[in-house]
Amino acid sequence: MxxxxxxxxxxxxxxxxxxxxxxxxxxxxxxxxxxxxxxxxxxxxxxxxxxxxxxxxxxxxxxxxxxxxxxSKNAIYDAMFAQGSREFVAFYEQVPLTDDALTDLRVGMHAFVRFATEDTARYHLLFQRTLPGFEPSPESFAASVQGLDLLRRRLTAHGYDDTVVDLLTALGTGLADQQISNDPGGDRWIRLIDDAMTMFHNHVSG
Missing domain, CATH: 1.10.10.60 (Homeodomain-like)
Known part of the structure; x- marks a missing residue:
């Protein structure tokens, strides 16, 4: 007492x-x-x-x-995964939003591909499964989930159904993969982003 x-x-x-x-x-x-x-x-x-x-x-x-x-080496990869995921969330939070859905799709995709191509090792770690036997810990993966949740919120703010996320992320990684693999340092696939987002917008809005 x-x-x-x-x-x-x-x-x-x-x-x-x-x-x-x-x-x-x-x-x-x-x-x-x-x-x-x-x-x-x-x-x-x-x-x-x-x-x-x-x-x-x-x-x-x-x-x-x-x-x-x-x-272990995987523990270093795990810490790198968490760090890279936090960097992506911080980066994507700075992407501006407008009242126009197509504009935001284009700006957002350009930002994602820029993030991917400016550091390809980070991109491979975060968005591809290039390391056999490595899985991020739940704590590290939580930072990655924040990025996906941010994308969902931006899409639903424009009235898109949540189910279109898979299609959009497939387009994003496809464009990034092609740019990194086949035209590193160039803009061959970057120049296709606006057309790809127009097709996506017309498809999911139709």
């Missing part, structure tokens, strides 16, 4: 110990450095080229020390 507390007893506090806070910040900084190194590797050599040994060498630590931050 409160009435039994000694007057001179130290007050309880929920504040973190300063040393613990500093250690946590150092750990977070090291994790970020590890992820940056991992992204550098996969952007240069592809997702499958990632090894714990190479990551450890880039950040200046022994490979066994890396396990205290990420217990």
């Amino acid at each position: 409160l009435g039994n507390a000694r007057p001179d007893a130290p007050a309880a506090t929920t504040a973190s110990h300063p040393g613990t806070t500093r250690a946590s910040r150092r750990r977070d900084a090291t994790r970020s450095e590890i992820l940056d190194a991992a992204w550098d590797i996969v952007r240069a050599d592809g997702l499958a080229a990632l090894t714990l040994r190479d990551v450890a060498r880039r950040v200046g630590m022994r490979a066994p020390s890396l396990y205290s931050y990420f217990p």
Whole structure:
């Protein structure tokens, strides 16, 4: 009971110990450095080229020390997946909306393909199953679901049925895949976006 507390007893506090806070910040900084190194590797050599040994060498630590931050290569992929998904949500939230459905479809698809082509390693990790045996954890996948929910809300705001999401995402990844695979750095499939969105709009609105 409160009435039994000694007057001179130290007050309880929920504040973190300063040393613990500093250690946590150092750990977070090291994790970020590890992820940056991992992204550098996969952007240069592809997702499958990632090894714990190479990551450890880039950040200046022994490979066994890396396990205290990420217990496996898939754990690094999982953290990268979560990070990339958050980047997509933040990016897509900035895409402007108008009162015109077709305009928003075109602008939104141009934005998606731009996001895909500006970092193909990130695109492959987020939107393709290129890593055998890797599945994002529920916590990491939740960030990806936020992006899909955002797309659904934008579509329903213009009166589109929720069932058209699958068709639209298939068109989006198809355009991105073709651009990345067959005309990297060009605009051959980017130039088809407006026509593709017009066909989509006419089909689902008819």
